[in-house]
Amino acid sequence: MSDLVFENVGIRYGSGRSAHEVVRGVSFTVPSGRTVGLVGESGSGKSTLARAVVGLHEPCTGRILVDGTDVVGARGSAASVRRTVQMIFQDANSCLNPRMSIGASIEEALAVRGRSARRDRAQRRSEVRALLEMVELDPARAGDLPMQLSGGQRQRVAIARALAAEPRILLADEITSALDVSVQGTVLNLLMRVQQRLDLTVLFISHNLAVVRQLCEDVAVLKDGELVEAGPATEVIDRPKHPYTHELVDAVPRIGTPLFGEGAAV
Amino acid sequence: MALTTLSSPDSALTEEGGVAVASEQTRVAASARRRFVAVLRSPIGICAVAALIVVAFFAVFGPVLWGDVARQADLTQLSAKPSAHHLLGTDAGGRDVLARVLTATRLSIVTAVLAAALGVSVGVVIGLLPTIAPRRLGRLINSALGVALAFPALLLAIVVSITLGVGSVSVTLAIGLAMAPSFARLAQTLGASVTGRDFVAAARILGVSRPRILVRHVLPNVRDPLIVNASIGAGTALVAATGLSFLGLGVQAPEYDWGRMLNESVGSIYVNPAPALGLGAAIVFAGVTFALVGEVLARAFGLHRPSRRRRRQATHSAAASPVLHVADTPVLSVRDLRVEAPQERGWATPVRGVSFDIGRGEIVGIVGESGSGKSLTCMAVASLLEEPLHVAASSIRFEETELVVEGKLPGGQRSKALAHQLGTRLAFVFQDPSTSLNPALRVGTQVAEVGLLHGGLKRREAFHRAVDRLAAVRLSDPARRARQYPHELSGGMRQRAMIAMGLMVEPALMIADEPTTALDVTVQREVLALLRKVNREHGTAVMFVSHDISLVSSFCTRVLVMYRGAIVESLSTEDLAAGRAEHPYTRALVAAVPHMDAVPGTEFATITEDTEFPLDAVREEPV
Known part of the structure; x- marks a missing residue:
């Protein structure tokens, strides 16, 4: 059981007079084993909100609870709780070290997990193979460098690396927005399968409402750093209450439907 | 989009598909090797290798082969002009200059290479330390580095050399330390571009320790440019060491390098120019060698690509593709x-x-x-x-x-x-x-440029029209926007300006x-x-x-x-x-395409990566 709770989180960039609050008083919960779209x-x-969970940003107010433990500025045992949260990034070109084989990247993630995994090399190798199989890649490619893989394949390696750390919570930050639509589906299906198989808690960040609606059970809508609407995905997207959500949904292009009626105002 | 296609021919090739996995695995290594061989076979590669062999030969065997000759003083031939016996003449002590030049190769080259190696090593440590040090210490190191950079390198070398006392060791240390700040800045800049990337963030999230991140993720990605610059730096170190010795701050008698010999021979340059010219040639040759090796390494690492201009014969397929839609009045x-x-x-x-x-x-x-x-x-x-x-x-x-x-x-x-x-x-x-x-020009100026070039407008008229056009694309407060710089506009506004x-x-x-x-x-x-x-x-x-x-x-x-x-x-x-x-x-x-009315929780439709579709066009049915 691992849930992720944001409690009145505020995040500020810069300091002094140039300080700029990019997230203000955001509270919502990603319940254990569910996929929530942001x-x-x-x-x-x-x-910014997702990066704060893994410690890449420091909130100025509020709490971020992973399984009940506040991870803001966490040290010691609280920091090890944070390790149960892993993140997958948008840019498939920069998410893997170009100088390291994909097998080595995954192995590194295995090695930091615990002492037992660090000891046995053969066991780590077999775990790498298992992880590659889980993300539907040929284990024989463990020696490949990232540049030998397509964007979609690299994104799957990134998922395998995140899974190597045995996370309970996955943060997926626009993981398919740089991919072609034909490749996008395979990565999303993989994420869906992995989530179900490992019963993961997923925070799925995306600007693609159609994807969020199909993949996520719940959705939270952010505007200028504030939460404007949250609830079950189909309800929020099909019957938006907040005017901003309405505007977002309206702007989604649909096949064959003119984006604006005749003589639409600019 | 187009540019990425161009700059990464390999990824384009991957997309072609049909390449067996096993053969692909060896392909990258093979292609790197092939590039290295191709660079070595190019004219510049051959020159660099030949020059490097010559320099290395004299550095290794110079003192062995000519060391004894260089020590023999012929008191009958003091400061003699070139002759068949002494090709570059003799020095004031009656010793053969050519033998001494060749013998001095070792000391000069070793000094230069060691100084460059020292400079790079110290530089990399100082430059990359802030990425793993606590934030305060990191800032302190960066400020110190800024001060060190503001200090002229040669002056720094002279100061260090005087402080450490003269001699070949102190010259090496002095030049190495003087070069360190610029290498540190290079390492710092390269390192910063790597640490900003997602794979470093991913490693941090995984809990990989900072030193390990530095060694496994940062260093391998900054290595190539540093090696190239080290090679070029060795050339700079050579000139600097020669300069210091020339000034009398470097190598001292009885040791001698090219700089000290130059100092001795320059006094009689109008009487007997041969020794000075010979020394000059040796210094230039070694310096050019280092630069050439650097250039070849840069090309081999793919840091800068030689401009390839290949002639191509037109090989036109006679079969013209069908026109799928013919417009009546095509623009x-x-x-x-x-x-x-x-x-x-x-x-x-x-x-x-x-x-x-x-x-x-x-x-x-x-x-x-x-x-x-x-x-x-x-x-x-x-x-x-x-x-x-x-x-x-x-x-x-x-x-x-x-x-x-x-x-x-x-x-x-x-x-x-x-x-x-x-x-x-x-x-x-x-x-x-x-x-x-262009980030350096005001939006209005850029929009107006088209009018200046092709509309035959005067500068003021063009700017006026630009403001009018910005209004036409519904940019709020166009007169003010025209005077702003691109970074002051949002992405949507910039795209409107482009349309304007x-x-x-x-x-x-x-x-x-x-x-x-x-x-x-x-x-x-x-x-x-x-x-x-x-x-x-x-x-x-x-x-x-x-x-x-x-x-x-x-x-x-x-x-x-x-x-x-x-x-x-x-x-x-x-x-x-x-x-x-x-x-x-x-x-x-x-x-x-994901649909807004798809059933939630169902799988997404996909195109399997190895699907091959026919390349033939579907003909339109006649209307």
Whole structure:
């Protein structure tokens, strides 16, 4: 059981007079074993929020609870709780070290997990193979460098690396927005299968409402660093209450439906 | 998009598919090796290796072979001029200068190489330490580094050399330490660009320790440029060491290097120039060798690529591809457009024989995945492609002008008349508005430039019109915006400014290459509405490139589907919406788009990565 709770989280960039609050008083819960979508436009603070969970940003107010433990500024045992949270990034080009084989990248994640895994090399190798199989990649490719893989394959390696740390919570930050639509489906299906198989808690950040609606059970909508609407995904997206959510849903292009009626105002 | 296709031929090759996994595994290593061999075989590579062998030979064997001769003083031949016996003459002590020059090679080269190695080592440690040190200490190191950089390096070397006492060891230390700050700054800059990347963030999240991140993730990614600069740095160190010895601050008698010998021989340069000239030649030769080796290493690491200009014979396939849709009054008519890009071996064809028409006032979408050649097609039409890409077509007619001359596009060397035609009638909106506007110029100035160049306007009139055009694209407070810099505008505003630039004249065609991909959906809608307004009010045809088939179908009147460099289908938006697409690729693409009315929790439709679709176009049924 691992849930992720944001309690009145505020995050500020810069200091003094140039300080700029990018996230303000955000509270919501990602319940254990569920997939929650976080949507909003660029600059709405959705990535910042996710990065705060793993310690890449420090909130100035509020608490972030992983399984009941506050991980803000965590040290010692609280910091090890944070290790149960892993993140997958948007850019498939920069998420893997270009100088390390994909097997080595995954192995590194295995090695930091615990002493037992560090000892036995053969066992680690077999775990790498198992992880590659889990993300539907040929284990024989463990020696490949990232540049030998397509964008979609690299994103699957990133998922395998995150899974190597045996996380309970996954943060997926726009993981398919740089991919072609044909490749996007395979990565999303993989994420869905892995989530079900390992009963993971997933925070899925995306600007693609159609994807969020199909993949996520719940959704939270951020605008300018504030939460404007949250609830079950189909309900929020099909019957948006907040005008901003409405605007977002309306702007989604649909095949064959003109984006604006005749003589639409600019 | 197009640029990534060009700069990474390997990834394009991967997309071609069909390469066996096992053979691919060895391919990268093999290609690196092949590049190294190719560089070594190039003229510059051969020169570098030959020069390096010569320098290494004298450094190793110089003192062994000529050391004794160099010590023999012939008291009958003091400061003698060159003769058959002493090719460079003798010095004031009656010793053979040539033997001494060759013997001194070892000390001079060893000093230079050790100093450079010391400089790089100390520099890397200082430069990368802040990335793993606590924040305060890191800042302190950075400030100290800034101060050290402000100090002239040679002055620093002199100070250190005097402090440590003269001699070959202190000269090495002095120059090494003097070089360290610049290497530290280089390492710091390179390191910062690596530590900002996601894989370092991922390693931190995994709990990899900071020193380990430095060793495993940062160092391997900054290694190549540092090695190259170290080699070039050795040349600098050589000159510096020679200079210090020349000034008497370096090597002291009885030891001697080129600098000290130069000091001794320069006094009699007008009487006997041979020793000084010989020494000069040796110093230049060694210095050039270091620089050459650096250049060869840079090329071998792929840091800078030699400009490849290969002649190419036109190998035109006679079979012209079908034109899927013929417009009655085309503003643009393209026939059999091909783009070829040089690969390590042979040529790739990212655009293979594309033919299409765009009618007046039409909004045509070109849709395809990355690497399908859609951006290259647009760039080729606007004659924006240059060497090393090879562009050919049997005909490209833009309005009444034929752009193709003898099967080729003029590219960079277009005539004035053609430049005027393209400048006034064709507008181009790029994908990334943050890079398509010059950050150093005011928005209004950039928009006005088109009017200055092609509209025959005076500067003030042009600026006035630019403000008017910015108002036409519904930019709030246009007069103020015109005086702002691009970074002060949001992405959507910049894209509007780009469109305004196109509207400075009366374009017949506006090519928009993924103009909204970098924008949010709500802003995307506004920009598209603006493009539509331009289309309605000015009758401007729009060629709209996108990877998003749902976006294209909700905005355009007709859709061209591109797959692996060929147009496989042309169909109206109504047909697409009604599910009347015929080509399997088009159908697959439509099916893969996530729908707003899909059943939640179901799997997404996919196109398996190794699916091969036919490249043949679906012919339109006669109306």
